[in-house]
Amino acid sequence: MIKLFGIPFKNPIFIASGVFGFGLDFKEVSNKVGALFTKGITLKPRPGNPPPRIVETAAGLINWVGLENPGVDIFCRDILPKVKKLKCRVFVNVAGFSINDFEKIVEKLADRIDGLEINVSCPNVKEGGVLFGQDPKIAAQVTGAVRKRTRLPVIVKLTPNFCDPLLIGKACIDAGADGLSLINTVFGQAYNAHTGERIISGGLSGPAIKPFALFCVNRVSVLGVPVIGIGGIETVADVREFLSAGASAVAIGSALLRDPYLPIRIIRELKVVSNISKNEKL
């Protein structure tokens, strides 16, 4: 049991946004984790990008799914009632393309969930497509706007792309964020070596980005808010590395593609490890 943002979580193993839908396909897994971060929810439904959406790379993959989701209204009406029955904390990942989008989504979600994860890795349409999370001022504006409209814990999910997570993280905390989660996927591309054709341009994830993720988590850990470490977690050893780097909890992402039951095993092994270390202390 751990306590973050003033609320208890049954363990520090969470499911990262984006690779587990709404946690309903594998309820037995969702029920075991400390928290589930849902797939990103936008104001309007999004059909997602045409294929190919996923390309395997060295120790990871690049995705370009394009935030496929039913939109906040259908989510609230059809999906949220089912998600609420899960025996874990539920944080909804909120993805907007304008500050107004974020405000509206947060208002529609109201207090029916345990918390919000603000996805600042979307392009800000009004600012010529720069990501919200790449500019400390804009990231703070989004966070402040959300903060005004909710009493739920607000976590900002930081992008590590072409910006300093420490600067952005600090700006978000000053604007009212309760915690940070990082890292989101790293920009990546893959090309066909024979034809020269680009296969995909999207976000890289998996063990390939773990050392960079550890670096970023460690960098923001000085800010004094709970940090959720994300990036290439596959084993209990990875979890312990993230905790050592300063994370309060971790979220598993791409590894679920290889094994959707992995969190159950990690939680079980973590219990065994912590029991052993308790006994050693005695």
Next chain:
Amino acid sequence: MKPKLIRAYITAKKQLNPDTFSLELKTSGLRLQPGHFFEIRTSDTYDPYLNRPISVAGYQRSRLLLIIRKAGRGTTLLHEKNTGDRILMLGPMGKGIIPKKKRTLVIAGGIGIAPLYFLAHNLTVGKIPFSLIYGVRNHGDHILISELKRICSDLILVCERGAKKKVTALDVLKNMDLAKYDIIYACGPKAMFVELQRMKFDQPIYVFCEDFLGCGCGICIGCAIKIKGTYKRICIDGPVFNLKEIDFNV
């Protein structure tokens, strides 16, 4: 059936042609139909990172048959496994199909024979008459010929190269009397599906799709296919789709 994590021993391995081999795995208690597949872990390391989706080619008396074409690193690593080795896999995945009692035509292109071998077997068991056109690229690529001859009274083997005149499965199809079939099943490369779609059949035609899958169980939404204007997931909404509803131009 919900996918489970299964550890199964290889009980037999056969080389079927220079690129293609079969693995027989011992695993009990499954209810499998053509269309089902397993996501197979090919390595203990992160190279390759993702599992490999492999169609079920047969399941009888707790023996699971997989037919695999050596195409890249993952399948090459699988080829290096031997009888007695243990394989970690997730499955069954996808929606299986139960063949209807209708006069059936089956069209296989290359490794597309894998799930259709299972279908052909089930058609035989169900005493449903069927014809099978089985096209390959090179002379010697056909696999399981004697087994197929045993279960299919109307087997047409086609080879694109090596013969004096280039003939594809689709050429054979164009010269056939299709009115004698009520339903068609096909599995092969995407180009074959696109060509089949142009042929505008009167009867329903179902195709077994393949793709690079992220998870195989619907959670990553990576394997999108446009069906009647909206994206579906090949892995859990398929992999068998009505060809007339697929939009390949996306």
